[in-house]
Amino acid sequence: MQLMPTNPLRETALEIAEVAQSSGWDLPPRLYALVRTASLIADEPALARELGVGPDDADDSFTAVEQDELPGERSFEDFVAEIVWPPQVDGTAVVLERLMLPPEVEESLPEDESVVDFAAEHPDRQEVRLTVAVTRDGQAHCIVEARGNDELAEGPDLVPGLVSMLRQTLVE
Template sequence: MRVDPKPKDDPLPSTPLRLVALEIEEHVAAGGWDQQPRLYALVPTAELVQREPVLAESLGVQLDAHPDGFTSIEQDGLAPDRPLEELLGEITWPDGVAGCAAVIERVMLPPEAEEHLPSDADELMTYVAEHPDRREVRLVAAVTRDGARHSAVRAREPDDATLLEGPDLVPGLLDHLSRTFE
């Protein structure tokens, strides 16, 4: 899957991190909603091709178009019964991994709803589930070892919801990912 360079009216730069984050979002979106969290290692494509020559042919077009780009490698074996943020606290990456990305679905409430949040966990779950202004969203967060960040958020409804993106839309998740490189 390849994401083309940005349209002329796009205010965000087409960095390798942004492009791989958008590619991951597009890939996950093709599978629909109600998916488990996903975690990806981000490896420089040029280095991957050097280390794994068999991949050179399949990644050749991507390497030609984006020689400084990343290849995302999905990590298997995430414990579905534990929150992703908790799992990230136990992860460290080998030196060959230049970045990582995560995709997770969440329910978001408008800022004004925060002042009415119950402190009891069960009451909180009910409050969020029944709130009339709740929105189900898919969050994509990507970071590099050197501190670059990109994030994207897509609402479940309407079906043609605009993808919002920027360097810090989901700061908590980005921070969790960044700590995997400390």
């Protein structure tokens, strides 16, 4: 197993994934605004205190600010397509659960709405939790955790579609 180099975005993504892990499975998506900790302390001292962030934390780390619960009647993809983060937000992250199928199944996927049912009923399906974080300056970090397996797969481009979707929310 290759170890990933540490950086502030990776550390933040790992912290978010750890919180999700401790919350269990079968949860709705969670969306976060990522703000440079030093900026948060300078610009929003009351919020920083509420989040337990103090002057000793003012390095180039990010503070993840969880957003209110997402609307349950819409898909995450539809919801996130309408988000545009203000300039004070340096990045965004999401945690969501999905079904993954092995690559060899891709050719047999139906091309209509029944793909969801197909995936849910496929014997080789795997439930995964995705934690994806991106920044305005183009960094990305993805973490994939399979249900029933404590090992995490991580890297900058493991979930390219979700990375691209989140990056669009940061375009001014």
